[in-house]
Amino acid sequence: MSQLFTIDALVSLLTLTVLEIVLGIDNVIFVSIIMNKMDGAKQRLLARRIWMFGGISIRIGLLALLTTLVTHGSKELFGVNFSGRHIGFSLRNIIMFAGGLFLLYKTASEIHEKFDEPDETAGGKPKSSSFAALIVQIILVDTVFSFDSIITAVGLANHVEVMMTAVIIAMILMFFFSEKISAFIHKYPSLKMLALSFLLMVGFSLFFEGLEPIHGSHIDKAYIYFAMAFSFGVELLNIRLRKKTTKAE
DSSP: OGGGGSHHHHHHHHHHHHHHHHHTHHHHHHHHHHHTTSSHHHHHHHHHHHHHHHHHHHHHHHHHTHHHHHHHSSSEEEEEEETTEEEEEEHHHHHHHHHHHHHHHHHHHHHHHHHHOOOGGGTOOOOOOOHHHHHHHHHHHHHHHHHHHHHHHHHHOSOHHHHHHHHHHHHHHHHHHHHHHHHHHHHOHHHHHHHHHHHHHHHHHHHHHHTHHHHOOOOOHHHHHHHHHHHHHHHHHHHHHHHHHHHHO
């Protein structure tokens, strides 16, 4: 543990914690959307606790297998020969590909459900899922994003203790902010559609990254986050303008 108190370790800890939170923003958004489907504050609080402890456990479990991930995470598992070219796929490619497909399918389903959702003012009731089913969805999505964040941790820090500490701090911070994000998205339905559109981009980027051995390209996530931040800023201006117009009337 003495390794945590060196200057290099503290700088790595701070940098990695910030990056873990940034990489977890899309995770928090998706979790917040799912939690809005739950009945009552008690269920949402329980779900947030399960998400936090589950997320920490998943990430620490992956870090405990750090040696295996470093050795085999990018190691070719299987390959195909096509037009005189060998294309090899690693464990990371498979997880990113499968995770991207899952996120695309789930987000598209959420958008479809949003359009088909009965109007509550007309007496209809939106279709609801069981608490257990929603928890499974949260854990599955968190597992996909945890692999991405662990790969980042492996590339930035030299000590497992630093990585574990950064992951725990990041998950605790996301736990406290998730309720505010959830309430904010629920208050402004247009933000939910914006968030789902953002998650479609994230899902496609994971899917695209899984196929990297074929195309040899990479989508810089900075472009996705910039696009989301810009769109979010425009939508906040629209919300403020609508409030001002309503007060004037």
